[in-house]
Amino acid sequence: MKLQGENISFKYPSSKEYIIKDLNISLKSNEIKGIVGDSGCGKSTLCKILSGYNKSEGKITIDGIENNAKNKFNPIQLIFQHPELTMNPKWKMKDILFESWDVDSELIEEFGIQKSWLNRWPNELSGGELQRFSVLRALSPKTKFLICDEITTMLDAVTQVQIWDLVTKIAKDRNIGLLVVSHDKALVERICDDVIYFDEINQSNLKEL
Amino acid sequence: MQEKLLEVSNISISFLQYSAGLRQSNLKVISDLTLDISSGEIVAVLGSSGSGKSLLAHSILGILPSNASLSGKMTYLGKDLNQKRKEKIRGDEIALIPQSVNYLDPLMKVSNQVIGECENEEDKKSKLLKQREIFEKYGLSKEVDDMYPFQLSGGMARRVLVSTALISNPKLVIADEPTPGLDEKSVEETLNHLRQMAQDNVGVLLITHDIDAALSVADKIAIFYAGYVIEIANVEDFSGNGENLIHPYTKALYNALPQTDFKLTTGHQPLHGELPPGCPYFERCDNPTEKCSNNLPILTEISDKKVRCYRANEFKNNNVAIKEESSDELHHTDEIGSFEELNYSEKLDYIEEKDSSKEAGV
Numbered sequence: 123m124k125l126q127g128e129n130i131s132f133k134y135p136s137s138k139e140y141i142i143k144d145l146n147i148s149l150k151s152n153e154i155k156g157i158v159g160d161s162g163c164g165k166s167t168l169c170k171i172l173s174g175y176n177k178s179e180g181k182i183t184i185d186g187i188e189n190n191a192k193n194k195f196n197p198i199q200l201i202f203q204h205p206e207l208t209m210n211p212k213w214k215m216k217d218i219l220f221e222s223w224d225v226d227s228e229l230i231e232e233f234g235i236q237k238s239w240l241n242r243w244p245n246e247l248s249g250g251e252l253q254r255f256s257v258l259r260a261l262s263p264k265t266k267f268l269i270c271d272e273i274t275t276m277l278d279a280v281t282q283v284q285i286w287d288l289v290t291k292i293a294k295d296r297n298i299g300l301l302v303v304s305h306d307k308a309l310v311e312r313i314c315d316d317v318i319y320f321d322e323i324n325q326s327n328l329k330e331l
Numbered sequence: 332m333q334e335k336l337l338e339v340s341n342i343s344i345s346f347l348q349y350s351a352g353l354r355q356s357n358l359k360v361i362s363d364l365t366l367d368i369s370s371g372e373i374v375a376v377l378g379s380s381g382s383g384k385s386l387l388a389h390s391i392l393g394i395l396p397s398n399a400s401l402s403g404k405m406t407y408l409g410k411d412l413n414q415k416r417k418e419k420i421r422g423d424e425i426a427l428i429p430q431s432v433n434y435l436d437p438l439m440k441v442s443n444q445v446i447g448e449c450e451n452e453e454d455k456k457s458k459l460l461k462q463r464e465i466f467e468k469y470g471l472s473k474e475v476d477d478m479y480p481f482q483l484s485g486g487m488a489r490r491v492l493v494s495t496a497l498i499s500n501p502k503l504v505i506a507d508e509p510t511p512g513l514d515e516k517s518v519e520e521t522l523n524h525l526r527q528m529a530q531d532n533v534g535v536l537l538i539t540h541d542i543d544a545a546l547s548v549a550d551k552i553a554i555f556y557a558g559y560v561i562e563i564a565n566v567e568d569f570s571g572n573g574e575n576l577i578h579p580y581t582k583a584l585y586n587a588l589p590q591t592d593f594k595l596t597t598g599h600q601p602l603h604g605e606l607p608p609g610c611p612y613f614e615r616c617d618n619p620t621e622k623c624s625n626n627l628p629i630l631t632e633i634s635d636k637k638v639r640c641y642r643a644n645e646f647k648n649n650n651v652a653i654k655e656e657s658s659d660e661l662h663h664t665d666e667i668g669s670f671e672e673l674n675y676s677e678k679l680d681y682i683e684e685k686d687s688s689k690e691a692g693v
Contacts, residue, residue, distance in 0.1 A: 160515060234599070248602065250379070276511075278379035279542060279587040280580075283595050305515070308589040 123185055125149040125172070125198065125267050125299060130180040132167055141167055142178070143327040147318070149267060149299040154290060156302045156314030159321045165303050168320070169271040172301070173200040184266070199260035203272040205252035209244040216240040219255055223262035233258050233288060250281035257289055267299040275304065286313055335409070336503050336534040337391070337425075338367040342403030344386050344395065358604050361386055362558045364403070365630050365637070368534045370502065373525060375537040375545035378555025379600065384538045385430070388505045391536075392427060393417030407503075422447075426496035428506040432488040435480040442476040445495050458498065465494045469524070486517040493524045503534045510544050522548045542588065554581050557601050557611040560630060563637040577638045577646050580612050610640070618642065 125148065132142040141164045149155055159165045170176040174189055174196060182189050189198060202208050209218050219225055219240070230240075233254050239247060247255075253273060260268060270289065274282040290313060293300040304310050310317055344361040360383040368374050378384045389395050391405065393414050405412040407420070421427075436444055445462045449455035466475060469490040480488060489509070496504050506525060510518045518541075525535050525548050539545050545552055546569050553563045561578050568575035572592075573585040586594040598615035607613055610623040622641055630639045633647060640646065 234597070246602075248379075248600065251599065276540075278540060279584050280596050281379065283587045283593055284597070287595050306589065312589040312593050 123151045123266055123299070125189075126181075126183050126186075127172055128181045128183070130168070130171055130178050130182075132164070132171060132176070132178040140328060142171075142324060145180075145324060145327065147172070149301055151266065151297045151299050152294065153316070154293065154300045154302065154314045156304070156310035156317040157320050158304065158307050158310050158317060159319070159324075160305060163321050164324065165305075165320055166271055169200055169269050169301075169303055173198045173269055175200065195262060195264045197264055197266040198269065199262075199265045199267070200269045200271060201253075201256055201260050201273050203275055205249065205256040206244060208256060209252065211244055213244075214240070215242055215244065215247070215255060218244070219259055222259045223264075225258060229258065229261075234284070250277050250285070253277065253281075253285055254288070257285065261292060261296070261298075263296075265296075265298060267301070268293060269301045269303065271303045272305070274309075275306070282309070333369040333371055336368050336370050336407065337412075337536075338406045339387075339391070340365050340404050340406075342390065342401060342405065344383070344390055344399055344401050346396075347398045347400070356604075359606070360558055360603050361390075362606075363627075363630070364560050366553055366560065366563070368503065368536055370534045371529050371532045372551070373529050373535040373537055373549045375539060375549035375552045376555060376560075377539060377542060377545050377552055379540055382555050382600075383558055383603070384540075384555060385507055388427065388507045388536070388538055391417070391505060392421045392425065394421075423499045424501055425503045425505065426499060426501035428492055428496045428504060428509055430508040430511075432480070432485065432492065435488060435491065437480050439479070440476070441478050441480065441483070441491050445491065445498055447495075447498070462494065462498060465497055466490075469494060486520060489517065489521055490524070493521075497528070501533060503536065504528055505536045505538070507538045508540070509537070510539060510541050518544060542584070554578070554584065556580050557606060558603065559611050559639060560637075561612065561639045563630075565636065568636075577633065577636065577643050578612070578640050579616050579618070579646070583615075612640075 127145065127147045130142055130145045130147070131140055133140045145168070147168075157165055157168070167176060171178045172182060174182070184197065189196075213221075219230075230237075235251075235254055235258070239251060244252060257273070268289070273289075274285050277285065286309075289300065292298070302310055302314055342361065342364050343359060345357045345359040348356050348358050350356045364387065366374065366376070366387075376384050376387060386395065386399070390401050391412075395401060407416070407425075410416070417425075435441075442459065442462055445465075446455065446458040449458055463473075463476070466472075471487065471490055471494075475483070475487065475491075480491075483491065504525075509521050509525075522544060525537060529535055529550075537545065537549060546566060549566050551563055552566060552569070553560050555561075562576070562581045564576055564581060569585055573582045576582045576585055583594070583596040586592040587596060596615065601607060601611060601614075607624070608627070609625045610616070610619070610628055613619050613623045616623065620641055626641075628639045628641050630637050631643065633643055
């Protein structure tokens with residue numbers, strides 16, 4: 123399968139200036155691709171566009187068919203930087219986890235999630251532990267592409283390795299296309315087969331305007 | 332000349348919480364923390380987010396919330412630092428660079444915020460002169476004086492916060508997570524400000540979770556693990572394969588960086604309130620002794636460093652026989668990294684094996 127973004131351009135409705143201009147990007151199944159760029163250059167915006175949260179000019183297609191996420195499971199899943207902001211504080215972890223799909227217990231174990239954590243509230247877990255839940259939650263069998271937007275930025279180096287080890291292993295196993303977005307060049311170059319330097323491409327496109 | 336500014340010895344901070352109904356429980360967040368800072372020195376406290384590092388800053392300034400209790404001893408310039416003295420010298424001799432630019436008052440002009448309260452007109456004049464001088468030093472032009480915070484860029488707002496800390500000629504500056512959310516250039520700029528302060532003989536306590544930032548400016552680095560300081564290392568030790576680092580967690584942390592080995596270490600940091608009776612790193616340690624499971628090691632001095640580990644001396648001389656790891660755990664290490672960890676006889680075996688395979692190849 124191939125996720126393709128063609129001529130993506132984006133500006134906020136209130137402003138005239140484009141943030142992203144004429145960007146082309148493609149991601150195949152079983153591919154690990156990275157995007158590097160400074161903070162504030164529009165990486166997160168691009169992530170939201172690709173996964174269908176933000177509307178933009180241009181086309182987002184999977185195998186040539188436009189991705190319409192309404193009323194069905196979105197095959198392009200997005201994981202955010204702050205897991206604590208994406209979880210309902212009034213729900214226990216098991217409710218949060220099983221809301222998305224019927225996670226099997228083998229996978230829960232593989233993720234290093236202890237059974238006792240399932241009965242806790244989100245505020246009783248650390249950032250690294252929560253991030254494991256948010257990765258697992260996104261990994262439904264229907265997920266074909268996974269976009270990771272700075273998912274380990276707030277974590278320490280040891281936890282960072284643990285999370286990436288899990289994500290890359292699962293992506294390879296399930297034939298998922300993985301897009302790793304981060305400002306940390308060393309990290310992205312370490313994980314990915316192919317790295318896009320967002321700033322350079324986007325800036326040159328913006329200058330042409 | 333370097334003089335000891337602040338000495339913190341064996342402080343613990345715990346919170347009184349209501350658990351079920353009216354039952355109360357004590358949650359220990361920082362345990363047995365020992366640290367000292369001299370003038371002109373940058374000491375970084377490195378720990379993951381939510382590990383209670385900011386509470387250290389708050390305890391030094393005496394602004395802990397009312398349900399927190401603090402035990403242990405702090406001395407400032409050789410004299411006991413109690414709550415009364417903290418209240419007196421905070422803002423003057425000890426200044427804080429806060430975590431976020433949201434600490435600026437949105438309805439107040441920047442220059443007025445920096446100089447703070449003034450006793451009379453003369454005082455105000457002299458303070459404004461001083462503020463101009465500092466702004467000049469940080470490249471903030473005259474127009475900035477009359478701006479409101481919303482008119483500043485992120486980097487400028489940072490510089491204003493730094494100026495706020497410097498206006499009172501502090502001897503000790505506490506920088507609480509000054510870098511997250513900034514792009515590379517602004518991070519570099521903020522760190523340069525800290526360097527400059529240290530050159531002006533100010534002691535700096537840098538609280539951060541960004542290991543790169545800490546390595547690039549600090550003289551000493553204190554590593555936080557589950558509320559304990561487990562090692563205070565010199566910044567030069569974070570080089571090569573980390574062979575000069577002593578504590579196994581510090582080594583794991585260094586080797587997990589994408590710039591080094593990106594090596595996988597399993598296990599989790601224990602949560603507050605679930606600390607084991609012995610060493611906090613016991614469950615993840617490759618070479619624990621029986622003693623480690625039940626007795627908490629104390630922070631002991633080894634040459635010029637401090638380490639909290641019973642086997643520190645052995646780890647230091649690298650003569651601990653490392654257990655044979657399964658290939659699964661090793662898949663992130665490159666050949667050289669794992670070679671360094673072998674003991675002497677294993678190294679010999681390895682070399683012999685290599686040689687023989689070479690000969691066979693020829």
